[in-house]
Amino acid sequence: TQLxxxxxxxxxxxxxENLTVYCNSSSVFSxxxxxxxxxxxxPVLLVTVVTGGEVKKLKRLTFQFGDARKxxxxxxxxxxxxxxxxxxxxxxxxxxKLVFGQGTRLTINP
Amino acid sequence: DAGVIQSPRxxxxxxxxxVTLRCKPISGHNSLFWYRQTMMRGLELLIYFNNNVPIxxxxxxxxxxxxxxxxxxFSTLKIQPSEPRDxxxxxxxxxxxxxTNYGYTFGSGTRLTVV
Numbered sequence: 001t002q003l004x005x006x007x008x009x010x011x012x013x014x015x016x017e018n019l020t021v022y023c024n025s026s027s028v029f030s031x032x033x034x035x036x037x038x039x040x041x042x043p044v045l046l047v048t049v050v051t052g053g054e055v056k057k058l059k060r061l062t063f064q065f066g067d068a069r070k071x072x073x074x075x076x077x078x079x080x081x082x083x084x085x086x087x088x089x090x091x092x093x094x095x096x097k098l099v100f101g102q103g104t105r106l107t108i109n110p
Numbered sequence: 111d112a113g114v115i116q117s118p119r120x121x122x123x124x125x126x127x128x129v130t131l132r133c134k135p136i137s138g139h140n141s142l143f144w145y146r147q148t149m150m151r152g153l154e155l156l157i158y159f160n161n162n163v164p165i166x167x168x169x170x171x172x173x174x175x176x177x178x179x180x181x182x183x184f185s186t187l188k189i190q191p192s193e194p195r196d197x198x199x200x201x202x203x204x205x206x207x208x209x210t211n212y213g214y215t216f217g218s219g220t221r222l223t224v225v
Contacts, residue, residue, distance in 0.1 A: 031210035042201050042216025050210050095208040100153040
């Protein structure tokens with residue numbers, strides 16, 4: 001059983017469309033991070049959200065932390081082929097233990 | 111900054127052989143993590159160290175797996191004897207501190223195939 005459930009697991013859309021990826025848990029996390037992973041490489045940190053209700057923007061990416069600090073979402077506006085990759089949410093338990101969701105494999109078609 | 115360095119990048123070994131994976135964390139990072147990634151189970155935390163001391167090894171699947179961190183700049187993950195179900199990509203990550211805003215920096219991984 002995954003502590004963090006991501007949906008959808010796979011998403012294929014056309015360039016220019018918008019999309020949202022969800023990360024849900026029954027547990028409360030001290031913070032939540034989003035990573036992007038490309039083939040043959042390790043995950044790369046995109047953002048950390050700490051406060052319930054927090055919203056952070058990274059160019060066309062918008063990240064939101066749920067009020068109860070159990071869930072998060074990633075919204076991409078006007079997706080581009082360069083956004084293709086595996087997006088992972090991860091929650092920090094306690095001070096150090098980072099646990100990952102299964103990931104959302106995103107494909108943006110030109 | 112060279113990042114987290116893992117070696118080898120690829121390892122193919124026969125069932126029953128000993129396998130040693132290596133990791134050099136970023137200088138100044140005092141926490142080190144070993145993860146395993148498979149299609150079925152995603153990224154799983156195996157073990158992590160703070161200041162070279164193992165803190166949580168609850169993710170280590172069996173006694174066949176062991177990890178050491180003899181100093182701040184080097185860690186190993188050993189599998190003895192290896193089995194085909196150990197085939198996966200193994201990642202090492204390091205972190206500077208324990209505050210919630212600190213990110214984890216991952217290496218490029220070691221792809222292990224046990225035949």
